[in-house]
Amino acid sequence: MTILARVFVVRHGETDSNRNRIIQGQLDTQLNATGLAQAAVTAEALKSVSFDKAFTSDLQRASETAERILQYHTGIELVKDSALRERFMGEMQGKKGPIDMKDLSSIETDEAFVQRCIAWYNRVIIPYISVTKPDVSEGRCRNIIVLSHGAFIATLFRIMIYSNHATCPAELKLGSLPTLGNTSISVVEYRIVSRGKRREVEADILKYGDISHLRGLHVMEENADVVADQS
Numbered sequence: 001m002t003i004l005a006r007v008f009v010v011r012h013g014e015t016d017s018n019r020n021r022i023i024q025g026q027l028d029t030q031l032n033a034t035g036l037a038q039a040a041v042t043a044e045a046l047k048s049v050s051f052d053k054a055f056t057s058d059l060q061r062a063s064e065t066a067e068r069i070l071q072y073h074t075g076i077e078l079v080k081d082s083a084l085r086e087r088f089m090g091e092m093q094g095k096k097g098p099i100d101m102k103d104l105s106s107i108e109t110d111e112a113f114v115q116r117c118i119a120w121y122n123r124v125i126i127p128y129i130s131v132t133k134p135d136v137s138e139g140r141c142r143n144i145i146v147l148s149h150g151a152f153i154a155t156l157f158r159i160m161i162y163s164n165h166a167t168c169p170a171e172l173k174l175g176s177l178p179t180l181g182n183t184s185i186s187v188v189e190y191r192i193v194s195r196g197k198r199r200e201v202e203a204d205i206l207k208y209g210d211i212s213h214l215r216g217l218h219v220m221e222e223n224a225d226v227v228a229d230q231s
Contacts (some may be wrong), residue, residue: 005129005142006199008046009153010069012062012183013038014220021224023097025089025107028059034218035061038183039068045185045213047072049143055124056147057084065183066147083120086149086225087113091096097224111152117156129190129201131132150180150223157186157208166203177208 013035017024031039042065051073055065058080066078090106108116127140148156154177160166166188180186187206192199211219 003141004190004192005144006146006190006206007125007144007188008049008051008143009156009186009188010042010046010065011150011153011180011182011184012059012065012147013042013068014218015061018182018220021091021097023089023095024061024225025061025093025225026085026142027088027093029061030209031061031064033151035065035182036068037223038069038214038219039065040218041214041217042183042185043069043072046145049145051145052142053128053144053169054078054146055084055144056080057086057149059080059085059149059150062147062149066145069145069147076087076183081120081124083116083123084146084148084152087151087155089225113151113155114159117159121159129203149225151225153180153186160203160205164204168205168208179223180209181211183214184211184219185213186210206228 009171013031015029015031015035016022016032017027019032020033038114048067051070054066054070054076055072056063056078063078063080063086070076070078088108090104090108092104092107125144128144157176186208187210189206190191190205191204192200
């Protein structure tokens, strides 16, 4: 068995809107002092990982978190991608949550949001986990870091789990996914397995929403964007 790649998916650091339970959606909010501290600790936690590629939402709370992490990874280009943005929450953006989403026509629909997650994954990640990549024969594991937002990450992982694209711990399969804390780390590992003459790629979720690296730093237990998204 050959480990092909690991994708580290990190949620951005805390903002004042997170702290005050204000729905952000695609508002371009900044990290607060706690968010900057979380980003610094996360950067230390991921310092030893040799990243090959880095992608981030173009919203500054995500891109600034990514820049803090990549300070230890010189030479890695940070690709900003609007497809990694949080769900667009329309007229709810800037309002204190939770708010009932029913009959609100201004938000990004469930279908559009899911399709955006899938399209990004197929466009960006799938090419890096192909068994036909030239460097696969070298046996080198490629490490990719992705910075995004709570609802986007939860939706992407939910798609992977329930489509059986990735195996995961039983507690994730059987229950609802826990709320992702700021700068939580989720990891998917892709490996090549041989079945006769065929080689296939399988994926395992190694971590979901891990905040053990924060070592006691304040972490919000609720995400207004996700609470609104689930109402």
